Amino acid sequence: MPASSDISHPDVPNPDVIVVGGGIVGLSIAWQLQQNSISAVVLDKALGSGASHAAAGMLAPVNEAYWGESEVLRLHLAASAAWPEFAAALGADTVDYHRNGMLLAAFDADDKTQLAHLHELHQQEGLTVETLRSQQCREMEPLLSPSVQGGIFSPLDHHVNPRLVVQELLKAVTVRATHVEQVTGNCVTTSDGQTLSCGQVVVAAGAWSGRLLDLPVRPVKGQILRLRGEPGLLRQPIRGLIRGASIYAIPRSDGEIVVGATQEEMGFDTRITAGGVYELLRDLLTLLPGLSEADLTETWAGLRPGSPDNAPIIGWGPSGICFASGHFRNGVLTAPITASFVTALLQKQEPCIDIGPFSPSRFVSATSSSWRDLQAVG
Amino acid sequence: MPASSDISHPDVPNPDVIVVGGGIVGLSIAWQLQQNSISAVVLDKALGSGASHAAAGMLAPVNEAYWGESEVLRLHLAASAAWPEFAAALGADTVDYHRNGMLLAAFDADDKTQLAHLHELHQQEGLTVETLRSQQCREMEPLLSPSVQGGIFSPLDHHVNPRLVVQELLKAVTVRATHVEQVTGNCVTTSDGQTLSCGQVVVAAGAWSGRLLDLPVRPVKGQILRLRGEPGLLRQPIRGLIRGASIYAIPRSDGEIVVGATQEEMGFDTRITAGGVYELLRDLLTLLPGLSEADLTETWAGLRPGSPDNAPIIGWGPSGICFASGHFRNGVLTAPITASFVTALLQKQEPCIDIGPFSPSRFVSATSSSWRDLQAVG
Numbered sequence: 001m002p003a004s005s006d007i008s009h010p011d012v013p014n015p016d017v018i019v020v021g022g023g024i025v026g027l028s029i030a031w032q033l034q035q036n037s038i039s040a041v042v043l044d045k046a047l048g049s050g051a052s053h054a055a056a057g058m059l060a061p062v063n064e065a066y067w068g069e070s071e072v073l074r075l076h077l078a079a080s081a082a083w084p085e086f087a088a089a090l091g092a093d094t095v096d097y098h099r100n101g102m103l104l105a106a107f108d109a110d111d112k113t114q115l116a117h118l119h120e121l122h123q124q125e126g127l128t129v130e131t132l133r134s135q136q137c138r139e140m141e142p143l144l145s146p147s148v149q150g151g152i153f154s155p156l157d158h159h160v161n162p163r164l165v166v167q168e169l170l171k172a173v174t175v176r177a178t179h180v181e182q183v184t185g186n187c188v189t190t191s192d193g194q195t196l197s198c199g200q201v202v203v204a205a206g207a208w209s210g211r212l213l214d215l216p217v218r219p220v221k222g223q224i225l226r227l228r229g230e231p232g233l234l235r236q237p238i239r240g241l242i243r244g245a246s247i248y249a250i251p252r253s254d255g256e257i258v259v260g261a262t263q264e265e266m267g268f269d270t271r272i273t274a275g276g277v278y279e280l281l282r283d284l285l286t287l288l289p290g291l292s293e294a295d296l297t298e299t300w301a302g303l304r305p306g307s308p309d310n311a312p313i314i315g316w317g318p319s320g321i322c323f324a325s326g327h328f329r330n331g332v333l334t335a336p337i338t339a340s341f342v343t344a345l346l347q348k349q350e351p352c353i354d355i356g357p358f359s360p361s362r363f364v365s366a367t368s369s370s371w372r373d374l375q376a377v378g
Numbered sequence: 379m380p381a382s383s384d385i386s387h388p389d390v391p392n393p394d395v396i397v398v399g400g401g402i403v404g405l406s407i408a409w410q411l412q413q414n415s416i417s418a419v420v421l422d423k424a425l426g427s428g429a430s431h432a433a434a435g436m437l438a439p440v441n442e443a444y445w446g447e448s449e450v451l452r453l454h455l456a457a458s459a460a461w462p463e464f465a466a467a468l469g470a471d472t473v474d475y476h477r478n479g480m481l482l483a484a485f486d487a488d489d490k491t492q493l494a495h496l497h498e499l500h501q502q503e504g505l506t507v508e509t510l511r512s513q514q515c516r517e518m519e520p521l522l523s524p525s526v527q528g529g530i531f532s533p534l535d536h537h538v539n540p541r542l543v544v545q546e547l548l549k550a551v552t553v554r555a556t557h558v559e560q561v562t563g564n565c566v567t568t569s570d571g572q573t574l575s576c577g578q579v580v581v582a583a584g585a586w587s588g589r590l591l592d593l594p595v596r597p598v599k600g601q602i603l604r605l606r607g608e609p610g611l612l613r614q615p616i617r618g619l620i621r622g623a624s625i626y627a628i629p630r631s632d633g634e635i636v637v638g639a640t641q642e643e644m645g646f647d648t649r650i651t652a653g654g655v656y657e658l659l660r661d662l663l664t665l666l667p668g669l670s671e672a673d674l675t676e677t678w679a680g681l682r683p684g685s686p687d688n689a690p691i692i693g694w695g696p697s698g699i700c701f702a703s704g705h706f707r708n709g710v711l712t713a714p715i716t717a718s719f720v721t722a723l724l725q726k727q728e729p730c731i732d733i734g735p736f737s738p739s740r741f742v743s744a745t746s747s748s749w750r751d752l753q754a755v756g
Contacts, residue, residue, distance in 0.1 A: 225652075227652055271673045272673060272674045272675075273670065273671055273672065273673060273674060274603075274605055274659055274662065274663065274669055274670055274671075274672050274673075274674045275663065275669075275670030275671060276674075277655065277659060277674050278656070278659035278660065278663055278670070281652055281655060281656035281659065282656065282660065284652065285652065285653065285656055291652055291653075292651065292652055292653030292656070293651055293652075293653060294651065294652050295649045295650060295651060295652075296650045296651060296652045296654075296655050296677060297650075299674060299677075
């Protein structure tokens with residue numbers, strides 16, 4: 001079995017940091033470390049092919065705000081504020097980054113009640129939103145069904161094409177396409193039997209983080225569709241509340257429209273199902289019947305990294321490993337700020353906001369015995 | 379420009395017959411000619427990729443019977459009777475040929491009225507069918523919705539996997555992957571500029587037949603889905619009448635379930651649309667809700683060759699060209715018998731049934747001027 005005590009692979013320089021996981025979070029971390037003169041190598045068997053490839057790219061703190069999750073909302077607002085600089089560095093047009101807000105539309109009377117409930121939350125949290133009558137919604141987005149009862153426009157909610165972000169990051173960082181089987185302290189073991197060491201290991205392995213380490217991260221399946229029409233067919237990013245369900249449709253500059261997403265507790269299952277696609281199309285065409293003739297160009301499924309409290313897990317864990325996982329529905333939104341947090345931690349600086357609430361330590365008591373055994377397991 | 383007066387292509391022997399069109403009809407013709415010691419070459423740019431690749435493979439004269447189309451019904455019954463021998467020659471298991479009947483189920487009260495109307499037709503035409511109560515339908519196919527009002531079982535309706543049929547025929551016949559641009563008498567001109575001559579040209583170019591010659595054949599788009607579950611998940615080929623629409627689901631031995639099909643007058647358009655897939659899934663899951671968790675493995679669209687009277691166009695046309703086109707929804711069913719008709723015509727024998735009603739000549743008066751100019755056009 002080939003083995004080495006350092007990362008002396010011919011095509012990989014000996015790095016300060018190994019980042020385990022080549023999704024948008026891991027790649028953003030490596031990119032930001034590199035900006036700060038810290039060398040990093042990203043290891044992933046299938047770079048950029050996980051949740052980042054599925055994701056619609058909503059950068060939507062307001063539409064992702066839920067009752068009882070104020071700390072996550074603060075994080076998302078700070079994350080949103082970090083995006084313009086990040087997008088500019090990659091090229092805002094190159095990654096199809098747009099700051100044109102999002103329209104949340106309620107389909108029937110019950111959905112309008114739900115909309116009012118969300119508006120209370122927006123007011124309580126002091127979020128900038130604009131309530132719209134039915135006709136105003138349809139002026140903003142003519143494809144909306146005449147049945148729409150009203151809406152809320154949130155100028156703070158933006159969007160980006162995560163596939164293009166990953167593509168740009170992959171050009172800028174050092175990667176190695178290999179499967180990581182084990183992480184122990186400052187060593188990782190790959191499936192080809194190599195043990196690689198470095199100054200610091202960062203685990204950003206999304207839904208798979210819980211397989212590498214005893215973290216309470218679980219896969220939450222999302223099926224998602226990609227449609228295509230004339231550019232501008234759908235003017236406006238839309239989220240819809242439709243007969244108790246929720247759906248979104250995000251237009252890209254090239255005419256692609258991303259429609260998502262189911263939320264399923266199915267383990268590591270990425271099957272596209274008849275029922276999943278049906279429900280997405282049913283809700284989409286109820287809200288936006290004019291998309292019926294758009295091409296259905298892709299069906300896909302990804303696995304969100306869910307945590308027990310829906311908040312990410314960022315910070316120091318046992319064995320001195322740094323975690324950046326559990327970003328659930330908002331890995332694209334929080335990738336740049338997570339990268340800045342990790343960079344600060346590795347430089348022994350204070351992150352720009354208090355990330356205490358997201359520390360891995362909040363789960364230690366529940367899994368302490370496993371954590372104690374981490375060295376042995378590794 | 380390379381040109382030759384005969385088919386002296388290095389990899390193609392000089393044939394008695396050139397068949398233009400490599401779908402299931404053209405390939406069956408070449409295969410049957412070859413069985414009768416008549417050499418044939420099939421020309422098609424994309425062999426087996428047209429309607430034959432989309433088709434579900436229903437061999438269903440009873441479920442394809444319509445009022446006012448008795449002659450087509452007689453053809454379909456004779457075609458069905460020719461299938462066992464054809465399937466046996468290719469290997470019935472190899473092509474997944476099954477003679478287990480089809481269940482036509484009515485979803486609501488209006489659909490049951492439609493079912494009764496079809497049953498009158500079955501009785502008038504003397505077709506063997508069995509009417510079933512709701513519970514009997516569900517005993518036959520437990521996945522059916524409890525809402526199903528009743529059904530008709532037709533033991534005469536069989537099915538096959540057309541992709542496997544094409545695959546077997548391609549092993550047995552001589553083909554050349556080239557696009558045919560023009561047909562004149564006993565010559566064809568390919569897109570690489572060659573003019574090939576032979577003893578007889580047969581045009582079996584499906585929906586594209588009307589582009590080659592002035593035949594009233596038009597493309598009728600069908601979007602179709604392929605699902606996958608455990609083999610035996612769906613026991614029984616089902617056709618459903620659902621709130622005025624019609625859908626079918628055909629199980630394959632390997633667990634694939636073919637679900638079709640839209641019927642759209644869209645010209646040469648094979649886009650998969652959000653609305654097309656939605657309607658198929660909606661009707662399917664209304665009829666068979668238990669298929670919700672089945673994988674959706676493929677969305678596809680093909681172009682049926684439609685004729686003005688929904689009957690095929692088989693026989694001698696002007697310039698001595700032999701036609702075998704316009705098979706609309708039943709090219710798979712009628713391929714073997716069409717091959718026997720063409721073989722008989724070329725051997726100057728009488729076909730096994732009167733094919734006068736399907737002669738190209740029935741459209742001559744409408745297009746006589748174009749037909750007169752055919753030589754000039756070629």
